[in-house]
Amino acid sequence: MIIRPSDRALTDDEWRTLLLEQDFGTLIAPGAGREFPIVSPSHFAFDGKETVVLHFVRDNPVWAALVERPVAILSVIGEYAYIPSYVNAGEEAPEEWGVPTSYYATVQLRCGTAIVDDPAELARLLTDLMAHFQPEGRHEPIEAGDNPYAQQFGAIRGLRLTIRDVRAKFKFGGNRPRAHQLAVAEALRTRGAPRDAEVRAHVLRRLRGSDSSPNSSETPPSRGP
Numbered sequence: 152m153i154i155r156p157s158d159r160a161l162t163d164d165e166w167r168t169l170l171l172e173q174d175f176g177t178l179i180a181p182g183a184g185r186e187f188p189i190v191s192p193s194h195f196a197f198d199g200k201e202t203v204v205l206h207f208v209r210d211n212p213v214w215a216a217l218v219e220r221p222v223a224i225l226s227v228i229g230e231y232a233y234i235p236s237y238v239n240a241g242e243e244a245p246e247e248w249g250v251p252t253s254y255y256a257t258v259q260l261r262c263g264t265a266i267v268d269d270p271a272e273l274a275r276l277l278t279d280l281m282a283h284f285q286p287e288g289r290h291e292p293i294e295a296g297d298n299p300y301a302q303q304f305g306a307i308r309g310l311r312l313t314i315r316d317v318r319a320k321f322k323f324g325g326n327r328p329r330a331h332q333l334a335v336a337e338a339l340r341t342r343g344a345p346r347d348a349e350v351r352a353h354v355l356r357r358l359r360g361s362d363s364s365p366n367s368s369e370t371p372p373s374r375g376p
Contacts, residue, residue: 152259154318157325161360166258166319169229170197174283176227178205178310180264182216189216195225195312196283203260203312204276206267214266214308221264225312229256230349234324238338241331254323254335254350261316267309270295276309323354325361332358 160166174194181188191213195205203225207213217223232254240249267273277300278293293300324332332354339351 152257152318152320154320155326158320158322160319160321161357165321166317167197167199169256169258169319170203170227170260171199173227173229176225178213179224179226180213180216181220181222183219185216185219189213194280194284196280198279201314203262203314204279204309205312206273206277206280206307206309209306209308217264217266217310221266223262223264223312225260225262227258227260229258230346230353231255232339232344232346232350234335234338238335241327241334252324254354256321256323256353257319259318260312260314261318262312262314265311265313267311270301270304273304273307273309274301276311321353321357323350323357325357329358 174196176193176195178191178193179188180191189212191207191211193205193207195203197203234252234254236249236251237246238249239252240246267276274293274295281290281293291298291300295301295304324335327335336351336354339347339354
């Protein structure tokens with residue numbers, strides 16, 4: 152994807168926060184010599200630094216691709232909204248000649264991968280996933296050995312991703328004048344469609360942060376740890 156200067160993450164915390172909050176994405180494993188990559192949706196847990204963990208059933212074709220080539224992309228899409236042509240026209244053109252656009256947040260992680268089969272290591276990985284998605288507990292400890300959880304380990308494999316590079320894009324009208332961005336934010340408030348409030352919050356947040364951000368000028372895109 153193309154990332155223009157106005158769409159870059161203001162700070163690394165911006166894309167890290169998206170990954171912590173939007174914990175469902177698509178894993179893309181290119182493999183080697185394949186016509187198409189293997190694409191598998193999944194929940195995941197990000198440690199806030201450089202590691203992501205997830206798991207798939209053992210017969211998922213993603214494993215063969217990862218054995219062929221132990222790299223993958225994890226693609227995550229955050230809030231998004233369609234901006235109608237008459238809203239996006241701004242002051243540059245009559246609204247009937249406006250051009251629509253999309254506002255959205257997305258992060259693509261380019262990762263090295265490690266398959267987790269060892270029962271003790273798999274138990275730790277699943278414990279991390281459970282802690283993220285079910286912090287209230289209400290389950291027995293996940294441990295290797297003779298117990299109902301461990302008896303199901305044979306049906307799954309764990310996957311640990313180590314982030315090598317980050318491509319983060321926050322396309323919320325940052326290339327347009329401040330007055331235009333505020334007008335779009337107001338249009339989103341008035342429309343009130345699903346996700347409009349969240350997209351509006353991104354527009355206003357990035358307006359507040361853009362003046363002091365090191366990425367507000369021609370700086371390289373955010374990279375991974």
